Amino acid sequence: MQPGLWCGSVEEIHLKTFYIETFGCQMNAHDSEKVVGTLLREGYSQVVDEADAGLILYNTCSIRDKAEQKVFHRLNEYKRMQGEGKKFAVLGCVAQQEGNKIFERAPYVSLVAGSASYRNLPEMLARLEAGETRITGLDDRQTDETFDTEFTSRTNPHRGYITIIEGCDKFCSYCVVPYTRGKERSRTSASVLAEAQRIAQMGFTEIQLLGQNVNSYLDPSGKRSFAELLAAVGEVNGIKRVRFTTSHPRDFTKDIVDAIDAVPTLCDHVHLPVQSGSTDVLRAMQRDYTRDWYLERIAWTKAARRDISLTSDIIVGFPGETDRDFEDTITLLETVGYDAIYGFKYSPRPNTPAIHMHDSIPEDVKVARLAILNARQREIQRENYGRHLDQTVEVMVEHGANSRGQITGRSTQNKTVNFMCDSTPPSGSYIDVRITQVFPSSLVGEAISVPTVPSPALAAQQALNARVPVVH
Incomplete structure (x- = not known):
């Protein structure tokens, strides 16, 4: 039987159509590509309108409260469709974080599955088709399994994504990822290179390597470091560009910069989230590096032969952040001269150590600091982008x-x-x-x-x- 075709009753045909909506980062988007590939392999057909779908899936993000609330708002919008025989599934980080509570909050949901349980998706789909209405696939934080599938539906027309490491062992005090994605677990370099070659054979010329902390990659076979894997992907025949995101400063080593210098296909861009320019705040965030440690890695990057663009993530208003701490962030912004940043106000997330800290920064102060941060960054970007005139x-x-x-x-x-x-x-x-x-x-x-x-x-x-x- 061809994928997407189903022989059965009207209800069964309706069930074998699906609509998927993705909230959040590139990791989530690529997870959805793999989920779609698995669904197609199981005989489902994808539709572009939820009204035409028998199964509606939401792949969720819980990094920020706003993203999480969007999911439940969307579920509430579509609960009217329950009477039409549609089934609903919540996947990803919110699913892992909330677990069975989702059934209480949205009783019309039939399937709740965290990202590490996607490998069991065919079995869960079979149970859904058999009429079960409370199916859970919640991750074991200690699992060594990764979600590898050759059935990935590559929906980005410009680049092919490859997840090389899943999960996180860093336990930053504000972050839910270690609790929703499980421990760090890497794929072998051989499996990554085999996927890169398949992508190149499909005609894609750009590859992006993904991971919560992509440069924390540890080859289970012991054959290649992250920098060596980067270089090897860049040498795959037909590949013109290789990107990677997101890096963690703790595992950012000089050989990564050396690889970018040595291999022309590696893009001259590094996203290196700092989160704060204050060593005191970094300590409270449990980032396990100091301002000077971070700036040493910036110095390596700026000393490269190539002009490597730098971008970052910054949180303002973390509990206990003083005016002096915030000023340290502004001066770091000026010292580094980022080409772009993603700035956020701190918001407490469930299950994190920071949720027990006194959120001492008033909301209006958070808003003001974020506005100052973005205004100063805009000035820096205006100057930085000016160097490209006539290039x-x-x-x-x-x-x-x-x-x-x-x-x-x-x-x-x-x-x-x-x-x-x-x-x-x-x-x-x-x-x-x-x-x-x-x-x-x-x-x-x-x-x-x-x-x-x-x-x-x-x-x-x-x-x-x-x-x-x-x-x-």
Whole structure:
């Protein structure tokens, strides 16, 4: 039987259609690609409208309260569909965090599964089809299993994602990931390289390696360090760009910078979350490094032969953060000169040590500090982006013409480039662009070369891919 086809009653045919919505990060988006691949393999068909689906799945994020609330808001919106015979599943971090409580909060949900239990998805689907209404697949934090599947439905038309490490052992005091994703467990370098080769054979030219702490990778076979794996992926035939996210400063070693310098296909961009510029706050966050430790790694990166773009995550208003601590964050911002940051107000998360700390920073102070942080970063970015004026950069095309007639793509430094072109180059193609205008968060230019057209294999893959909605 072909995937997506089902012989049975009207109810069974309806059940064998699914709609999936993804909340959160690239890890979640790639997990959804693997879930979709598994569902298709099990004979389901994907639809792009929840009204047409027999099974509605939400792959969830619990890093911030806002993302978690979106999930329950969406469930509440769609509970009216329960009477239509639809079934609902909650997957991912919120599922792991809340467990059976989800059935109490949303009794029309039939399946709750954490990310490490996706390997058991075929068995859980069979139970769902048999009529069970309270199915749980909750992770064992000590599991050594990873969710590897050759049935991944690669829905991103521009790049192929590969998860090389799952889980987290860092236990930062504010973070739920160790409790929702389990302990760190890495795939063998051989399995990663085999997947990279399959992706290249499909016609993709960009690969992004993923992990909660991607550079904490430890090859179970002992053959390659993270930096050596990076270099090996970059040398796979047909691959033009390799990215990786997210790195942890504790495991950021100089050989990573050396690899970027040595292997041209490794993108000149490092995302290295600092969270705070204050050593005292970093200690309270249980980050296990100091401001000086972090800045040493920045110094390695700035000393590279290539111009490596730096981005980061920063939390303001952590319990006990003084005005002096916040000033340390601003001065670190200025010292590093990031090309972008993702700034957040601290919010307590369930099961974390920080939830027991007195949240001493008033909300209006958090709001003010975040505004100051973003304003200063915008000034830094305006200056940083200015250095690209009149440069020629290679851009990978991601979107066709917008309302202004501009094509949108991304540079190897992960910067958005909007450019004019005589014709619309296909998605996934590469083209040289001369930068004529700069903004704090994007570059504008004119195409000066004929695009390198993506392979027919990638074009076919793009045509077959079903849309997987991602909510940020």
